[in-house]
Amino acid sequence: MGVAGGIDTRTQRDGGQPLLRGKAVLKNYGSVQAVRGVNFEIAANSYVTLLGPSGCGKTSLLRMIGGFEEISSGSIELDGLSLATVPANRRPINTVFQNYALFPHLSVEENVGFGLAYRNLSRADLAAKVGSALAMVQMTQMSKRRPRQLSGGQQQRVALARAIINEPRLLLLDEPLSALDRRMRKDMQIELKDLQRRLGMTFLHVTHDQEEAFALSDRIIVMNHGLIEQQGASSEIYHRPASAYVADFLGGANLVAGTIRSAAEGSASIETAIGVFEVPALEGLKPSSRATLCLRPELLRLSGKDGIAATVTHTVFRGAYWLIEARASNDQQLSAVIDDSPPNAGASIRLTFDPNRAWITAA
């Protein structure tokens, strides 16, 4: 943005410092705590997703980073400098708003060029920048139209062009794809990821859709009830969830409650209604404490005679694969993914899994 008094966007960062750092960030609305003291770090040039159900505090957190809400306590730093005294219009941060918030009285190109008015640009430079931003999102043909004459996907692109034209250090995206239909959403996911890579910009994307989070992110921050449940690489979050909540929210996992029998470094033995298993485990689980065994559906295999005994309740054709729902002892529901020739409902089956790919997490 390069506004006098704001933060110089071209400051070189030293190697180890994250682009954005939150320290004990807390937000109260009256007596309600929306964000309850969270710490987080976002590395430069990464695509980070803030994932959680509605009301988990993710939008409040995003709004504090953008400067639209005051922080009740704690601090947010950009390049090591506190943003506390920097108003929204001076932050080198731009936002793609939910439902886009395009200016209805301005044309597409006027919308996109809105923020350039605050930089000293010649008329020609301004037009060139607007042109290239519109080209970036393939909206060159629509430059004279008004927002209401555009489809949802087109409005989305304009909002994106408007937000990236000032080359912000950080781009915030607030549920940007939620108003689009499923096909459109898939296409836009690919475009967003592609755009982030091409621009080398840092994207922080808020969503409640775990599929979207996986499709886009290098890192995911999972929030629940105003707290961060886990932050890490997407695959780590998926395969090594830090709590049963995270495992469940990311979808699909078979969660089996049990008790830790013994714990060693990096693994543990858990006793459950469907058997005793020794598999990799979260650090710090104590013997005889309650814990959860996570078995991803794609991990379970049909086997001849060994393994967990279960009865098939449903088979669902999903196109690329079959999803089998089965009931094991103690009414434990298990779902498994198989490629073809599914057993019929009511059939007795046995299920095995590779113990190295299972995971024990907190209850």
Place this chain on the structure above:
Amino acid sequence: METSRTGAWLALPVYSAVAALCVAPLLILLAYSFFQVSFVEIIKEPTLKNYARIAGSETYRWLILKAFGSGLTISVVTAIIGYPVAWYIAKRVTVMKSAMLTLLLVPLYTGDLVRIFAWRMLLGAEGVLNTFLMWTGAIREPIEALLFSSLATHIVLTYNYLPFMVLGLWLAFEALDDRLLEAASDLGAGKMSAFRRVMLPLTVPGLVAGGMMVFVMVVGDYLTPQLVGGASGITIVSAINDLFGTAFDWPLGSAIAWTMLAILALLFCAAALIVSRSTLGAALTSGEA
């Protein structure tokens, strides 16, 4: 087909009422404006003499200009006062919003005369304001110009028609999406810039709507100038009133009425054209966003 015919029949009473109560009297007035009066008799021979008399009379031209001047002044003054009030009610008041709006309208329930006389008590030589100023020692003699002056007329007119401006603006503010202001600030706009580039253009429909209401009502108000305006209290509407009453010159009165009506219609068309041509037409027709 069947339903549209039923609809047409159902709409018939409305059309008849509009035709009988609104269009017909105006047409009768229009017809009269081309007649002449001789002593107390109306001569029904079409002529343009009445209109020529208006155009040739400095007094009538001045009164017509004064009426529209007052309309414009009061529209501007109420807009300046009403804008922050409407913003506050729409954007800052949450729980008490309907109470605030009701409060705004309560004075209107008391009737014109009561409100105008209330202002006479406030502004008169022995009124509240003069008494207070003399008590504080700020003045020695009561300020006579407070009442029975053009200033008094404009103060009372502003007071009387402010609620209509606030209502028009309030609607525009309710339709204004706050996220647009956040977006402006996100893109680098300071408070003034966001106001100039986003808030003001998107609330102009409210300014136009409120302004038109105030304008028409001020132009047509002859009670206020008459009761608090003193020597300045003569208006074009009171002139029409005199022509229909004591002077018994219905044709000339009708002609003046129609002249006013035509000018008003032209002004409205111009305003509508400006709004629809400007970028605001979009905001007006598309509503929220």
